[in-house]
Amino acid sequence: MYSDTLTTILMEATAINFGITADLAWNPIHVPLLVSSSLNYDLNYINSNNSDNIIANTPDLFYQMDGDNCDYVPKFYVEIPDASGCVSKSSIAMVPLKDTISPVTPIIKDVSVNNLGKAVVSWESSSGADLYIIYLQDANGAWITLDTVSSVLNSYVYQNSFAETTFENFSVKAIDTCGNSRVRSLTHNSILLTNSSNACDYSISLDWNDYINWAGGTHHYNVLISETDANGNVINTIFRLQTATELVIQNISSIATYNIVVEAYNNDSTYKAVSNVLNFNIALANKPLFNYIEYASVNHDDGSVDLSCIVDLSAEIDRYDVYRSLKQDDNFSKIGEVNFSASSPIYFNDKNVLTNDYFYQYEIYPVDTCGQTLYPPPYNLPAYLNDTSFAQTILLQAEINIDYSQVSSLKSEYTNTLVFNEYDKWLGDVSEYRLYRSVNSEPFNLLPIYVWDRVNQPNKELKYIDVVTSFGDGNGRFCYYIEAIEGTATPYGPVLEGSLSNIACISQTPIIFVPNTFTPNGDEHNEVFRPVTYFVSEEGYSFSIYNRAGEKIFETDSPQKGWDGSYKGAQVQNGNYVYHLQFLNDLGNLTEKTDVINLVR
Structure with a gap:
């Protein structure tokens, strides 16, 4: 039978482990514990600062604690409460302790x-x-x-x-x-982030040292780049690199400010180390913001091609390279250079061309002081960023007397047929093409003989049939050229010079009839002997009269002049005379004819 008599609790403390550990033991308040008692003892520790703290709550009758101060005498006791609210407290035990336990090495x-x-x-x-x-x-x-x-x-x-x-x-x-x-x-x-810039390729090279000695090593680096443009717009970019400690940033701008930092992460990204911050804008050579060929035009003095290109004078440029491709072959090769002269537009004349046989395409690219070819858009607006300026000349071709027998209005007519290619490429497109003509080697008429309206009739065939029958009394020489006019929908405004094609000249088929008799008798009928010409050119033309003795008594190089039957101011006798005629045929070959003419008064 158990007694309900409670005993006092005696706390005993002994120093063990070379004096650094307190070995504590105490007797139970009752064996077994009363049902009204708590199951655990509260172990109290009074440290060197006389602070009393519960360090354990345990059902055991023993405990060990390492000292946490240097050569001191801590105190220990236990308490156990019961259901009635009473608390039984042991005696207080003291024990001298030493602290020889080293702190954990920091991480x-x-x-x-x-x-x-x-x-x-x-x-x-x-x-x-x-x-x-x-x-x-x-x-x-x-x-x-x-x-x-x-x-x-x-x-x-x-x-x-x-x-x-x-x-x-x-x-x-x-x-x-x-x-x-x-x-x-x-x-x-620490991580030291450094940079170097290359003004020639518009890049920044970043370099930094490895971060060392995380458990498991450095997993990756993040390079954080913040770019602020001249308008205050901010573009943030992050590059993630697994092992590399360098990065090249391309296409930097001298008008932007850059803020760059590197972050290193350990294996599970619980730790992060941050480098120094780079904050800079780099004085780089300005890139051209635009480059636009405003026209390519055939020079009518020598058949060469004149080019004009609007350039950005704020850019640092060494020269401009000119490229040419035959027709639409898209096989461009460099043909020349224009040195930077701080003026716009720049001009180039291409003499090594056959503008009566081919049309040509041109491109002009700025080259910076590093020798790098640049490809700016034709105008500094987002809508043009993916465009590159080029120009294409106009080739006008002419052909005489094509068979139009199926066209009733053209039967028995002498015709010159003209065709040409489109001009390319104006920002304002072509508003119209104007056709000009010269007849009989005279100056060109100031007014066009025909106009193609490319705004309202953009798909109309670039062809014109010129009926020239009424010009038969001339020399048959016809010349034509096309003038292209730019439309108004261009940020630069239409180019005043337009673009001219080559001058295409052709000669109609010459027709000559020579009578066999003439009567210079003063009746104002058949008074002059001359060949009847149609489209006969003065070039290569010669008409001569000889008497029976073979003496030349008349000569002219004009198809409009004839012999009046006189020689050295006196009328010659009736009779037969020999004429000699030469002229250029429609193939350009010299044709000769000799025969007899009978003079009758």
Whole structure:
């Protein structure tokens, strides 16, 4: 039968483990515990600061605790409450203890660089630490003590840091108030981000050192780039790199400001180290914002091609390279250069062309002072960013007397048929083509003989049939050219010069009838002997009269002139005379004819 008599509780404390551990034991208040008693004892510890704390709640009658101070005498007791609200308390036991347990070696979380360019060391809190010692490795590899901080802190800002110009190595050691410590932490370094620019390829090269000594290593780097343009618009870009510690940024702008930082991450991204921040804008050569060939036109003086190109004078340019392709072969080759002259537009004359046989395409590209060819749009607006300016000349071709027998209105007519290709490429497109004509080697008429309206009739065939029968009394020489006119829907305004085609000249088939008799008797009928000509050119023309003795008594090189039957101011006798006629046929070959003419008065 159990007694309900309670006994006092005696706490006993003995120092073990070379005096660093308190071995505690106490007797039960009752065997077994009363049903009204708590099942556990509260173990109280009074430390060197006389602070009383419960360090365990246990059903056991023993406990061991390592000392947490240097050469001190802690106190221990237990309490056990019951259901009635009463608390039984043991005696207080004291035991002298020593603290020889070293704090855990700190784990550095990261070394980062703050916005002031100072290195900041952060670490995980170490069990048993009262203080942390911060170390810096100097240029000779020696470790020097920077500072000692309280264990309530787990980061340190190195105020004398030069982390914007060099990377710095740090280590941390934990100690307690008894001087106990273990080895320093693993070395961790700051990340130094540097850059160099290449003005010739408009790039920035970034370079940084490895971040070291995370458990499992550095998993990846993020490069954060913030670009602010001249209008204050911000473009943020992130590059993720697994192992590389360098990056080249292409297509940078000298009118933008860049803010760049590198972040290193450990294996599970729980730790992050941040580099110094680069903030800069780089004085690079300005790229041209536009480049536009405003016309390519055939020069009527020599058949060469004149080019005019509007250029951006704010860009730093060494020269402009001119390229040409035959017709639409898209096989461009460089044909010349125009040096930068700080004037716009620039001009180029291409003499090595056959503009009566072919049309040509041209491209003009600026070349910067680094020798790099640039490809700006024709105008500085987003709508034109994917365009490249080029120009295509006009080839006008002419052919005489094509068989139009199936066209009733053209039967028995002498015709010149004209065809030509489109001009390409104006920003305002072509509004109209104008056809001009010269007859009998006279100057061109100032008014066009025909106009193609490309605004209202954009698909009309670029062909014209010129009926020239009524010009038979002339020399049969016809010349034509086309003038292209730019439309108004262009940011530059229509180019005043337009674009001219080649001058296409043709000669109609010459027709000659020579009578066999003439009567220069003063009756104003048949008074002059001359061949009846139709479309006969003065070029190569010669008409001569000879008497029976073979003496030349008349000669002319004009198809409009004839012999009046006189020689040296006197009328010749009736009779037969010999004429000699030569002229150019429709193939351009010299044709000769000799026969007899009978003069009768």
